[in-house]
Amino acid sequence: MNDTQMRRAPSQKRSRERVDAILTNATQIIAETGSDALRMSELAQRTGISIGSLYQYFPDKSAVVRALAERCNEDSRACIAEGLATVTSMDDLATAFAALIDTYYAIFLGEPVIRDIWSAVQADGALRVMEVEESRRNGALLADRLKALQPAGDPQKIDATALLVMHLGEATMRLAVSVARPEGDALVEAYKRMAIRQLTTP
Amino acid sequence: MNDTQMRRAPSQKRSRERVDAILTNATQIIAETGSDALRMSELAQRTGISIGSLYQYFPDKSAVVRALAERCNEDSRACIAEGLATVTSMDDLATAFAALIDTYYAIFLGEPVIRDIWSAVQADGALRVMEVEESRRNGALLADRLKALQPAGDPQKIDATALLVMHLGEATMRLAVSVARPEGDALVEAYKRMAIRQLTTP
DNA sequence: TGCAAAATGTGAGGAATCCTCGTATTTGTC
């Protein structure tokens, strides 16, 4: 992940492995006991290192949560980029976008801890901007694609639409995994219809 | 507000006034210093009471934040109910809904502290369900209206659509007030178009 | 290899915060 958040650059392989172990254990703790139960002391203990060592790898708790969230973001960004790459014409857009959302939803359903990691992000004032930042990145991916397909469109309008659609996609996923299964599916379906209409009609 | 959250039922007028003072001061602190800076000690001091007295009115910090959020919710629910009440036919829906969203957005813009109060809710694991609960309530209001206007529609589909539209409305507002002014306006406009299309076409 | 310097590891404890609980004060009733 990026380096500004790491107290010490992981120069040795052992360090990188240790950082990985820390994040894996953090994910486990969150999965087992919820996003609010992440304690630096327990994280150190599970990883088999002391508190002091933990703080040599991460300057503070925020950095751990941020690293977790960035792991998730990398995955979802890859999923989105891959899905968008298959869009070569406006005709493809509807089916490709629907497939993308399905994949995205499947990821959320398969790893419920993603939602808890996001809760941990929300709980941290310093990290709450990550949500918008991530929406912006994903929105930019979509906007690029749309502009290539619709050169005549108003760029600003396309930017706004793309940002909104991606942001609300995130919001829909989190809502969908918060409710019982069939209802969540219906919500995702409704989102797909809504988003696709917005994207495919001027 | 409701009583389960109050440690002591405000039987006397003085008590109710004091609860009001506590919430007003809490809002001020959040407005001035951000949602993460709400400290029970400072809240007591500003209100001119001791920590112990503060905890006689609210069992814990969550309860204070919850009360703040419920105040906001009451306002927004009233705004939504009022807006929906003017919808008497499917033809009205588009203009009435647009007006409703404009009013809602104006409230958010006028009182930025609303967003910070919501951040405080997000920061509290025990309160995070409030978001979905509120979306459900607002979704139900909208669903009722839609069912009255479209008796032929699939009730489950209407429920899902209404819930999604209201939840994403909240998400749009929070995104819109998080970005610079003209961009936020464009996002709200895009949301309005998207939601109205979803609501007015089968 | 042997040794000094640099890197890394350690955990007691400082600091901030939430909340409790025993005591003090005020209010209400006769």
Place this chain on the structure above:
DNA sequence: GACAAATACGAGGATTCCTCACATTTTGCA
């Protein structure tokens, strides 16, 4: 005024984040 009930108080217990002075390991070099 005297008693009881309600309310107010704030020192301090409990939890958690994080620091820092010191211990240990690894690295670089003769």
